Amino acid sequence: MADEQQPKWLNWLALTTLIFSAAATLASFKGGGYGAAAMMAQNMASDQWAFYQAKSIKQHTYDLQRELLGAQMLQASEPVQAEYKKLVDCYSKEVDRYKTEKADIDKKAREHEETKTLSQRYAKIFGIAVLYLQVTIMLSALSALLKKPFLWIVSFIPGVGGLVYFANGFLLFF
Numbered sequence: 001m002a003d004e005q006q007p008k009w010l011n012w013l014a015l016t017t018l019i020f021s022a023a024a025t026l027a028s029f030k031g032g033g034y035g036a037a038a039m040m041a042q043n044m045a046s047d048q049w050a051f052y053q054a055k056s057i058k059q060h061t062y063d064l065q066r067e068l069l070g071a072q073m074l075q076a077s078e079p080v081q082a083e084y085k086k087l088v089d090c091y092s093k094e095v096d097r098y099k100t101e102k103a104d105i106d107k108k109a110r111e112h113e114e115t116k117t118l119s120q121r122y123a124k125i126f127g128i129a130v131l132y133l134q135v136t137i138m139l140s141a142l143s144a145l146l147k148k149p150f151l152w153i154v155s156f157i158p159g160v161g162g163l164v165y166f167a168n169g170f171l172l173f174f
Contacts, residue, residue, distance in 0.1 A: 007147075007149075009149045009152065010144065010147075012152075013140055013143060013144055013149075013152045014144075016140065016152075016155075016156075016159070017137060017140040017141070017144075020133050020136045020137055020140070020159050020162065020163075021133075021137055023129070023133055023162065023163060023166050024129075024130050024133035024134060024137065024162070026166070027126045027127075027129040027130045027133065027162075027165075027166050027169065028126070028130050030122070030126045030169060031122075031123050031125075031126030031127045031129075031130060031169075032123075034119045034120070034122040034123035034126065035119070035120075035123040037115070037119040038115075038116045038119035038120045038123060041112045041113070041115040041116035041119060042112075042113075042116045044112040045109050045110075045112035045113045045116060048105050048108050048109035048112060049109050051105050052102055052105040052106060052109060055098050055101050055102045055105060056098075056102060058098055059094075059095055059098035059099065059102070062091050062094040062095050062098065063091075063095050065091050066088055066091035066092055066095065069084055069087050069088050069091065070084075070088055072084060073085060073088060121172075122169055122172075125165055125168055125169040125172075126165070126166070126169045128162075128165045129162045129163075129165035129166040129168075129169060130162075131162070132158040132159070132161045132162030132165060133158075133159065133162035133163075133166070135155075135158040135162075136155045136156070136158045136159035136162055137155075139151055139152070139154060139155035139158070140152055140155045143155065
């Protein structure tokens with residue numbers, strides 16, 4: 001059986017399809033990683049907000065107790081008022097402690113939300129790159145099957161777009 005001579009453009013088609021496929025694979029991997037990171041950051045932020053809410057409830061409880069003791073202190077005799085004052089001061093310290101803890105928790109939760117937002121941005125960029133690169137690979141395969149070099153040339157339009165998005169996923173230039 002004699003080897004048929006293939007048109008030279010088919011070799012170039014194979015090479016460019018390989019490049020586009022490698023970029024699509026890497027973009028898919030990176031996009032999936034960023035998607036998982038976004039979910040993890042969202043879970044961590046939700047945990048921090050739940051923790052914040054628990055601290056708010058405890059702070060509110062101490063605040064109510066402090067106000068109740070303050071009202072009782074006004075009705076108590078002089079010697080008993082000193083004991084009430086100690087309790088009110090103790091409850092005030094607890095309220096202040098919870099305020100400080102809530103501020104720290106708020107900061108951590110917002111950092112996790114920022115991480116989530118950035119991860120979602122990267123995941124979206126890599127996802128768009130995969131979309132364009134998959135269209136390119138499909139057009140390249142169709143070009144090879146139909147032996148139509150024009151389709152291969154057309155495949156460069158989404159291919160270049162996919163490569164631009166792929167590079168943007170690493171560099172964030174837009």
